[in-house]
Amino acid sequence: MDRMFTAIATKIASAAGQPLTFIVAVLLIVGWALSGPVFGYSDTWQLVVNTATTVVTFLMVFLIQNSQNRDGAAMQAKLDELLRAIREARGQFIGIEHLTDHQIERIRAALENEANHEAGKEATADDTVERLLSRR
Incomplete structure (x- = not known):
């Protein structure tokens, strides 16, 4: 069926x-x-x-x-x-889609924080977005 x-x-x-x-x-x-x-x-x-x-x-x-x-x-x-x-x-x-919204938000925030502290990376995605928008 x-x-x-x-x-x-x-x-x-x-x-x-x-x-x-x-x-x-x-x-x-x-x-x-x-x-x-x-x-x-x-x-x-x-x-x-x-x-x-x-x-x-x-x-x-x-x-x-x-x-x-x-x-x-x-x-x-x-x-x-x-x-x-x-x-x-x-x-x-793998499989985190089965977690609660709150748990996923905590993971996302931790990953964002981790990415902001990696060497050679921009502090935030805002800088990247601003660069893309300024290309017009």
Whole structure:
């Protein structure tokens, strides 16, 4: 069932991100708006678009989240492999995505502090950003 859901979710997410899909959605809304006078702008006429957009939005949330979960997990696996493959890298960082936000923030702050104290490095990333911005 996982494979089937993943295949369907991938196809739908891919199709949803295409320009043609956006154009079709706009045309549907324009068609609905133009049909207003025919239906006298009735409550039922309004309910049709409200219900349709709510259902589509509700389902798309799950598809988008599924896609993001898979993308995030794949990215983590790739980064973990890089950490494992580079001899100088610290293997303790593999799997830190499972820590709490507070723990990850402490690690990030410690790494930033460590980088600021390394010989030959700029004190902060701000200097690097300023140099890049001044190249304009």
